[in-house]
Amino acid sequence: MHSISPPLAAKKPHSLIHHGVERIDNYYWLRDDTRQSPEVIAHLNAENNYHQQCFKPFAPLQARLFDELVGRLDKDESSVPYYWHSHWYWSRYHKEGEYPILLRKPQLNSDAEEVLLDVNQRAHGHEFYGLGSFAISPDEQLLAFSEDKLSRRIYTIHIKHLEQGELLEETLEGTDGSIVWANDNLHLFYIAKDPQTLLGYQVFRHRLGQPQSADTLVYEEQDDSFYLSLGKSLDETRIELYHESTITSEVSVLDADQALDHFTALLPRETGHEYSVAKRGGDYFILTNWQAVNFRLMQVAEADFANKHVWQEVIAADDQCRIEEFLVLQDYLIVQQRRQGLSQITVYPDQLPSYQIDFDDPAYVVGFDVNPRQDSHQLRLYYASPTTPESIYQYDLTQASPKRLLKRENVLGGFNSEHYQAERLFIDARDGASIPVTLVYNKSLFKRDGSNPLYQYGYGAYGYTIDADFDSAILSLLDRGVVYAIAHVRGGEMLGRPWYDAGRLFNKQNSFNDFVDVTQALIQQQYADPHKVVATGGSAGGLLMGAVINQAPELYFAVAAHVPFVDIVTTMLDESIPLTTNEYDEWGNPNDKAAFDYMLTYSPYDQITRQAYPHLLVTTGLHDSQVQYFEPAKWVAKLREYKTDDNLLLFHIDMEAGHGGKSGRYHRYQDTAEEYAFLLGLLGAESILTNSTSCR
The missing domain is CATH 3.40.50.1820 (Alpha/Beta hydrolase fold, catalytic domain)
Structure with missing residues (x-):
């Protein structure tokens, strides 16, 4: 030896x-x-x-x-299609494919699949490939997607014309990968990263057809203890900019129909105050830790948002129960809370008593799946436990027995x-x-x-x-x-x-x-x-x-x-x-x-x-x-x-x-x-x- x-x-x-x-x-x-x-x-x-x-x-x-x-993986794995605007969107793997294929079709029972992006082709020849995010323009004609080929989490954004099936010449370099479209289908917003600290600190507006050098800086974060992230309200009327540090947050919004406007803070940041929002009609629902260690849920008219003292309490704080997430549909409020370490989902219909969705395993995880439409009466949840593969359930909130299993992860090998x-x-x-x-x-x-x-x-x-x-x-x-x-x-x-x-x-x-x-x-x-x-x-x-x-x-x-x-x-x-x-x-x-x-x-x-x-x-x-x-x-x-x-x-x-x-x-x-x-x-x-x- x-x-x-x-x-x-x-x-x-x-x-x-x-x-x-x-x-x-x-x-x-x-x-x-x-x-x-x-x-x-x-x-x-x-x-x-x-x-x-x-x-x-x-x-x-x-x-x-x-x-x-x-050998336990489903070689033809696919996600559950969801409906957005006028198409059903989903992803699928081919047997030997390392990466997904993004797809859509106009009817659920149609065979007319349209390939939006074959990520295997984008990854070909690269030792590492990471798809950051992708966003479809509101008119569903353009696909913007971001990719990282080095594994430094610095992404380049590309734009594909879906009808023509070709990439546009313009690329956006040095981004954090997030993309949000304005409703005019002409402008999109992204976050630029500092190449040294790798913090996303600048928000730019890009106009199709122009070089990145012509993009407009619409926000720059001055406090390097904050992260930035972009999103869009479920009703698609507001582009949302989240500013978050470990114990403080702030939300700024921009009218999605007015791409050339400026972001405005709903409530200026206050050290120690964390909040997130969801819009419905002229109101905002606010998940906040203001005077609530484990958070509470409030509601206020958009015009009065900056005055916390007129916020109306929807769900009170509970020292034994942390409110984690919430989803605001047209006629329903759905809240996820964690009590003694286990998550619970409660449905609050606008005109009826609330009820809880129950789960049986001694330990499990549950959360919101893709729910892309505010006018929906259906709720999708994902559920899994150490002994139950990931399952996607759909709940018809108008029915007494609403639960329907859409898909369960297929684990091969017996x-x-x-x-x-x-x-x-x-x-x-x-x-x-x-x-x-x-x-x-x-x-x-x-x-x-x-x-x-x-x-x-x-x-x-x-x-x-x-x-x-x-x-x-x-x-x-x-x-x-x-x-x-x-x-x-x-x-x-x-x-x-x-x-x-x-x-x-x-x-x-x-x-x-x-x-x-x-x-x-x-x-x-x-x-x-x-x-x-x-x-x-x-x-x-x-x-x-x-x-x-x-x-x-x-x-x-x-x-x-x-x-x-x-x-x-x-x-x-x-x-x-x-x-x-x-x-x-x-x-x-x-x-x-x-x-x-x-x-x-x-x-x-x-x-x-x-x-x-x-x-x-x-x-x-x-x-x-x-x-x-x-x-x-x-x-x-x-x-x-x-x-x-x-x-x-x-x-x-x-x-x-x-x-x-x-x-x-x-x-x-x-x-x-x-x-x-x-x-x-x-x-x-x-x-x-x-x-x-x-x-x-």
């Missing part, structure tokens, strides 16, 4: 001094914003070569798993939901908080005796809730006896806005404690073998992984950290790095000493110590726009220097991809198969080939 030595990055001390605290970063040199430095590229290639050599024992399992994962069991637990954290946990396992392989491997996933940031969804990929874990768990730690919004606030800023340590406490409880309750616990997380969930393995490495046998945000203090001090200043309300501003000191206590990169770490698989993309590649590169380099164990530490850099990994519906499963092969192979859930190579 011969040993392969891992690549050891050169140590080049770089002094970082803030608030009188000096930090020596020996691997700061791995940052190269041009991504062309021969020394940096050589080191990344050396890491990839080491990964390739050390992964050889796992490669046959990865190949089997990849075939298994894609899937039977009766073979699996989902559970929903509440586990006590060390400070007394009750942490929701979703579990799913194969009934025939699960033993409540502490012998099953456990795969625990977590995220816990930005108020983003990881719902109990269906994922056909995890069947490959469940069918090998693994218990799959989602720890809904603080920092998400599973239990309402207070649950989010309890896991951000100076409360961030709660996220890490929750994850560790869930692991310990699942072991104690004999859901898991204490020697066979693996954990995964990506992006901000990668920060969770980094903190957890610093603070409780002995609990985890192996960990996968994808595009991990691990150098939080250095990154948040550098305003030139994308997505920094607009996240101060999430993590804190380390220019403030108190925030600096607190962030330093958990920063995964800064808190690496000389101790044994679990087996580690770390992944990133060279072109990642959210978490720059050099964060995980530095983290891995420092871990190699400090760790005292002989466990595997593998680092895989996709030299073509960005934050979302590989593109294409089949191709993307290579990343999943890699992670599963690594974890299952180490767990011994399936044997892997051995060779004469030893890695660490």
Whole structure:
């Protein structure tokens, strides 16, 4: 047996001094914003070569798993058609196609399909391809769509004349991908990105037939803590511009019939006030946290919007129930609320008593599907659970028994939901908080005796809730006896806005404690073998992984950290790095000493110590726009220097991809198969080939 030595990055001390605290970063040199430095590229290639050599024992399992994962997919998958203006629109895949084909037809039962865009043709010859968004002009003659061919989430907009079947010559570069048409079918609006920070900060109006250089700047965001997004009211009378930071929002509108007018704020931004709107007739419905931690729903005439004191309450705030979304139809108000972590849908007819749409699974996800017309009496919802594939239901709101299943995801390979069991637990954290946990396992392989491997996933940031969804990929874990768990730690919004606030800023340590406490409880309750616990997380969930393995490495046998945000203090001090200043309300501003000191206590990169770490698989993309590649590169380099164990530490850099990994519906499963092969192979859930190579 011969040993392969891992690549050891050169140590080049770089002094970082803030608030009188000096930090020596020996691997700061791995940052190269041009991504062309021969020394940096050589080191990344050396890491990839080491990964390739050390992964050889796992490669046959990865190949089997990849075939298994894609073998469950419906090769002719299609979406449910929806009716807009005078056509039915939907998308469909061909058997071998990685990307969808966008289609429409005038009648639902017609065979006269019109191909709007074959995304496979657009993606041909590109290592990465991402379709951003697409928008049909109100007269249905033009298709505008955006695409990213580098994976930096910087999109180019193209316009296709549907009757002629040809692309117009004009292109719009450097956008965030969003597109909204004015009602004149002549102008469209888009958001331009700053090429350095990658923030969408300018809104432009484009007139067909003119070059992009002639486009009119209609709004520029002066506060770089805000994101911009564009939309259109359901009645199509207003173009909406959303300005959003972590804890503050603002909505500006423009008459869609008056493209040359200016955007006007409905209510000027107030720090800490978040709101969103839906228009019906001359009124607006407002989802707001004004004097309501978990939000309430209000209504006001458009002319009186700016005076909050005349807003009329439609649904009051409830400390135990977070109002998440709402849909305003001509004769109905439909509201989605989350109570004790489970979403509920309530229908409020204008002239009749309200009623709730019920769901049976112990854990599930439900939400609004495509509902493109305000004058509709039909509601579409999507629904799934850990044991129920995604389903599209249509409800006729005029009927007593309105529910009709339109489509359910077709899972190939003999899937039977009766073979699996989902559970929903509440586990006590060390400070007394009750942490929701979703579990799913194969009934025939699960033993409540502490012998099953456990795969625990977590995220816990930005108020983003990881719902109990269906994922056909995890069947490959469940069918090998693994218990799959989602720890809904603080920092998400599973239990309402207070649950989010309890896991951000100076409360961030709660996220890490929750994850560790869930692991310990699942072991104690004999859901898991204490020697066979693996954990995964990506992006901000990668920060969770980094903190957890610093603070409780002995609990985890192996960990996968994808595009991990691990150098939080250095990154948040550098305003030139994308997505920094607009996240101060999430993590804190380390220019403030108190925030600096607190962030330093958990920063995964800064808190690496000389101790044994679990087996580690770390992944990133060279072109990642959210978490720059050099964060995980530095983290891995420092871990190699400090760790005292002989466990595997593998680092895989996709030299073509960005934050979302590989593109294409089949191709993307290579990343999943890699992670599963690594974890299952180490767990011994399936044997892997051995060779004469030893890695660490």
